[in-house]
Amino acid sequence: MDQKRVKNLVKEYEKRFKCKPTHVVKSCGRLEVIGNHVDYQNGYLINSSIENMSIVGVCAKRKDDVVRIESIGYPVIEFKINQIELDKKKDYETSKGLAKGVFKYFEKHGYKKGGFNLVMDSTLPSGVGVSSSAAFSMVVSKTLSMFYNEKKKISNVTLALASQWAENTYFGKNSGLQDQLGSCSDGMEMLDFENPTKPIINHFVPDLSNYQIGLGKSETSHANASDAVNSMPKEYEKITKKYHAKNLRELDWKKFIKDYMVKPYCDKREYKRASHYGFELIRVGRAFLALKNSKMEEFKLCIYESGVSNKNNLQNILIPGQKQSNLLDVYEISVKTIKDGAVRIHGGGFGGACFVVINKRELPIYEKRISKLVGKENIYHIEISKHALEWIKL
Numbered sequence: 001m002d003q004k005r006v007k008n009l010v011k012e013y014e015k016r017f018k019c020k021p022t023h024v025v026k027s028c029g030r031l032e033v034i035g036n037h038v039d040y041q042n043g044y045l046i047n048s049s050i051e052n053m054s055i056v057g058v059c060a061k062r063k064d065d066v067v068r069i070e071s072i073g074y075p076v077i078e079f080k081i082n083q084i085e086l087d088k089k090k091d092y093e094t095s096k097g098l099a100k101g102v103f104k105y106f107e108k109h110g111y112k113k114g115g116f117n118l119v120m121d122s123t124l125p126s127g128v129g130v131s132s133s134a135a136f137s138m139v140v141s142k143t144l145s146m147f148y149n150e151k152k153k154i155s156n157v158t159l160a161l162a163s164q165w166a167e168n169t170y171f172g173k174n175s176g177l178q179d180q181l182g183s184c185s186d187g188m189e190m191l192d193f194e195n196p197t198k199p200i201i202n203h204f205v206p207d208l209s210n211y212q213i214g215l216g217k218s219e220t221s222h223a224n225a226s227d228a229v230n231s232m233p234k235e236y237e238k239i240t241k242k243y244h245a246k247n248l249r250e251l252d253w254k255k256f257i258k259d260y261m262v263k264p265y266c267d268k269r270e271y272k273r274a275s276h277y278g279f280e281l282i283r284v285g286r287a288f289l290a291l292k293n294s295k296m297e298e299f300k301l302c303i304y305e306s307g308v309s310n311k312n313n314l315q316n317i318l319i320p321g322q323k324q325s326n327l328l329d330v331y332e333i334s335v336k337t338i339k340d341g342a343v344r345i346h347g348g349g350f351g352g353a354c355f356v357v358i359n360k361r362e363l364p365i366y367e368k369r370i371s372k373l374v375g376k377e378n379i380y381h382i383e384i385s386k387h388a389l390e391w392i393k394l
Contacts, residue, residue, distance in 0.1 A: 030182020
């Protein structure tokens with residue numbers, strides 16, 4: 001953990017509360033390596049935490065029932081622990097709503113609650129799909145669990161479930177569990193959501209010594225993309241209902257592929273998107289084995305194929321009605337420029353960023369070209385975290 005950052009936060013805490021904090025808490029942003037839009041249909045994917053994109057806070061218990069969270073540069077959040085009922089008008093899409101939602105989840109599941117002060121800062125950039133909301137709610141979940149439920153030793157998965165519930169219910173955003181698990185993963189992980197509340201987590205350490213993983217942020221905004229994003233789960237459900245499956249993972253894929261190979265099914269967007277899901281799971285499995293066995297050519301091929309599927313099948317680059325976007329420009333120029341590497345859409349799509357894996361020798365040329373399109377400040381090098389969710393006594 002960055003000690004200079006912690007010292008500055010301690011000074012800020014002392015200035016605001018006239019006393020010393022007792023603990024440091026940290027949660028990271030998440031990187032979706034491969035597995036676009038599969039987790040909420042019981043799929044599996046590869047995820048990672050990001051060390052150089054994190055929220056760090058210093059905190060201490062209060063003697064009363066007030067929670068006060070001060071994020072540097074943002075409005076103060078304050079509420080009482082017995083005043084946490086959902087107010088959609090005031091809570092939706094707010095950090096206060098997220099924090100209240102975490103407390104409500106703890107209450108519903110019989111955990112203890114109590115007041116605390118928390119001062120934090122964030123190095124998570126906006127608009128690149130690294131789940132700042134998940135990192136924030138994981139900080140709140142960890143603080144609440146350690147101050148008032150330490151003896152119960154609440155697992156990271158349970159903290160992630162609390163944070164996911166808060167995001168879905170109080171923040172008003174549909175979120176698969178991969179966002180929250182990515183914020184507390186110790187490195188790179190294969191996450192299997194066959195049972196969404198009890199995911200199978202397979203941690204591994206890939207050898208990426210000759211390559212750099214990065215994100216290229218586009219100028220395309222998510223702001224008008226809600227309908228486009230929500231159309232994907234709706235179209236997935238069309239397929240599951242037609243084939244009488246609980247979810248896409250349990251689909252009769254032989255029958256589906258047989259239908260998909262003929263018109264008019266192959267031209268229907270819901271069929272294209274479902275085909276992305278099926279083949280993306282195969283790509284995730286291949287990429288996992290490739291990374292474990294240091295077969296970079298195979299891993300790069302999986303990333304490339306995923307990017308092609310983003311564009312042609314999942315169709316999460318252009319918002320319906322668009323013919324061009326800056327995200328599409330970043331993707332296409334990246335594909336043309338990178339010789340030893342690959343590119344795909346990161347996270348939800350319809351804006352945000354491209355995921356890039358590239359040989360370090362090619363970085364100067366690539367960055368020079370992409371910076372002309374989006375600016376050098378919008379090209380991010382990713383450092384995979386070894387300890388994403390931390391709790392340290394000062």
